[in-house]
Amino acid sequence: MPLYKTIKPNKHTTIYVWKIEASFCELSEEIELTERSKNRLLSMKSELHQRGFLSIRHLLIKAGYTDFDLYYNENGKPHLKDGKHISITHSFNFSSLIISDSIVGIDIEKNREKIKIIQHKFVNFEKGFIHKDDDYIQQLTVIWGAKESLYKIYPHGGLTFKNDIDINSFEMKDQKTTGCIHTQGWNKKYDIYFEQIENFTLVYAIDPLSND
Known part of the structure; x- marks a missing residue:
């Protein structure tokens, strides 16, 4: 069960992407879980979610954990x-995690009409700045994924996507933009990167200082 893709946005950060094609039984083989993880796995009603959960544990192994x-x-x-920073995501048959020396967030979403x-x-x-052209769904998915990534960065919870997180203008071809979390006691800007993986949008947010 090989990795689908590895991305190195900077020398401090690595992203691992997994395409979930194996069965639940195959993903369960040779994976040791904590009691907490075993209980979480058993509580999941969807096999799709269970497979996503297990695929993340395979990615951890690929990353040396x-x-x-x-x-x-x-x-x-x-x-x-x-002490390294980690963020985790999975959607349908893709999962991914990002590990860095600096704070990071990641999201992967299937491109779907529902987002409109x-x-x-x-x-x-x-x-x-959204252009209602052929990339309309992808643009909206980038905005959602970027806000989800920044939400994961913020340590205290309770943010609203619409009012507390802003994503700056971007072109799909550039595959990058910036975003800001602005709430009481927190007003920080982050670099946002995105790319298409089959019919999915992968988005991740990185502290700009880690790119130095």
């Missing part, structure tokens, strides 16, 4: 015991 190196804080955000219906829930001033 195991499930025992991972823990979650009171807000449900993942952390690594060695719910855009009012997360698009704010960004509607001024």
Whole structure:
């Protein structure tokens, strides 16, 4: 079960992408889980979610870790015991994680028509630069994924996508933009990168200082 792709956005950061093609049984083989993870896995009603969960554990191994190196804080955000920063995502048959010396966030989403219906829930001033052309769904998915990535970066929870996170103008061909979290006691800008993987949009946010 090989990696689908590895990305090195800078010398401090690595992204691992997995295409989930193996069965639940195949993904379960030779994977050791903490008791917490075993209970989480058993509580999942969807096999698709179970396979996504297990694929992340395979990605951890590819990155040189195991499930025992991972823990979650009171807000449900993942952390690594060695102090490196991690963010996790999976959607349908793709999963990914990002590991860095600096704070990071990642999201992968399937490009779907449904996002046009719910855009009012997360698009704010960004509607001024969206072009309703062939890339319309992809543009909206980038905005959603960028906001999801920044939401994962913010340590305290409780942000709203529409009012607390802004994504700056971008062209799909550039595969990058910037975004900002602006809430009480927190006003920070981040570099945003995105790319298409088959019919999915991968988006990740990085502290600009880590690119130096």
